[in-house]
Amino acid sequence: MRLRILYFAALRERLGRAEEDVEVPAEVASIGALRVWLGQRGPEFASAFAPDRLVRAALNQRMVGPDAALSGGAEVAFFPPVTGG
Amino acid sequence: MSVSVQREDFDVGRELAVLRAGDPRVGAVAAFVGTVRDVNAVGAGPERVVSLELEHYPGMTEAALEEIEHQAHARWGLIGTRIIHRFGALAPADQIVFVGVTAAHRGDAFAACEFIMDYLKTRAPFWKRETTPAGPRWVEGRESDETAAARWDQQGES
Numbered sequence: 001m002r003l004r005i006l007y008f009a010a011l012r013e014r015l016g017r018a019e020e021d022v023e024v025p026a027e028v029a030s031i032g033a034l035r036v037w038l039g040q041r042g043p044e045f046a047s048a049f050a051p052d053r054l055v056r057a058a059l060n061q062r063m064v065g066p067d068a069a070l071s072g073g074a075e076v077a078f079f080p081p082v083t084g085g
Numbered sequence: 086m087s088v089s090v091q092r093e094d095f096d097v098g099r100e101l102a103v104l105r106a107g108d109p110r111v112g113a114v115a116a117f118v119g120t121v122r123d124v125n126a127v128g129a130g131p132e133r134v135v136s137l138e139l140e141h142y143p144g145m146t147e148a149a150l151e152e153i154e155h156q157a158h159a160r161w162g163l164i165g166t167r168i169i170h171r172f173g174a175l176a177p178a179d180q181i182v183f184v185g186v187t188a189a190h191r192g193d194a195f196a197a198c199e200f201i202m203d204y205l206k207t208r209a210p211f212w213k214r215e216t217t218p219a220g221p222r223w224v225e226g227r228e229s230d231e232t233a234a235a236r237w238d239q240q241g242e243s
Contacts, residue, residue: 009140009212010223061145063208077142077210081226084139084170084211085119085182085202 001026001072003034008079011055014048024070031057032066034076054081086158086166088150090141092173095183104167104185111164111187115194117202123177125215125224132217139172139181142210146170153204157186160200161193168201172211200237207234 006019028037035057039049049055058077059068070076089095097118105111121137150168157166167185175181184201188194213224 006142008142008210009214058142058145058210061142061148063149063210077145079142079210080212080223082207082210083213083224083226084141084209085206 001070003070003073004075005038006075006077008077010080011048011078015044029070030066031059031064031068031070031076034070035066035078038078049078055079056081086151086154087168088147088154089169090143090146090150091169091171094171094180095169097180097183100167100169100183101185104165104187106165108164108187110189112189113187113191113194115186115188115191115198117182117184117198118180119182119202121175121177121179121181132215132219134177134215134217136216137175137177137179138214138216138221139175140212140214141170141172145210146172149209150205153201153208156204157197157201161188161197162190163188163193163197166197166201168205170205170209170211203230203233203237206230 001024003022003024005022007015007017012018024034024037028034035049039046056079057064060075101114101116105114123134125132125134150170154166154168157163163186165187169183171181184198186194186198207230214221215224
């Protein structure tokens with residue numbers, strides 16, 4: 001399915017991109033699975049999404065955990081822990 | 086209820102006057118302003134902050150702040166709330182965020198104001214990038230922010 005992925009802050013800098021459209025296989029059905037799938041794309045992705053790295057996710061602009069289910073056309077965002085206020 | 090995410094500075098006096106709106110049901114007005122400090126302690130020692138850049142996730146920031154506002158109204162007896170959060174380039178002593186709350190009584194107003202700030206610090210998609218004499222660096226979240234937010238958590242909520 002097609003997904004729009006946004007990257008913010010230090011994660012964006014590490015990956016060298018702010019956004020992209022991706023096509024993922026059907027078995028990549030959750031945020032957690034997407035994180036693993038992205039980690040396999042190359043060294044900078046593997047480092048950025050390593051299991052010990054604190055990476056938060058939003059699905060269609062709502063903060064979600066790794067079990068959140070993906071659907072076609074969704075907007076996913078990955079980012080470091082927030083530091084507003 | 087009102088949320089603004091903007092580059093421009095805000096006037097606290099004006100915002101409080103608008104929030105109160107001459108409503109005689111209001112007995113308590115609580116407010117918080119977050120400002121940019123010129124020193125941030127990181128690792129070995131403090132670094133001087135020359136400037137601050139606030140990045141945000143357009144769309145999600147407004148939605149996240151509105152959700153926090155809704156939760157505050159659901160949990161306490163409130164009359165009005167106003168949240169303003171800036172983004173973009175800021176300097177030490179600049180205002181970053183405003184939270185205003187009106188209620189009949191001060192217990193609700195104080196608690197809701199603190200709750201909104203604690204939740205905003207851990208759930209609103211903003212990221213601070215400080216420029217110090219040694220160069221730019223991303224601010225890291227504080228564990229104390231997570232602890233502060235967690236004390237408001239209720240059964241079956243996140």
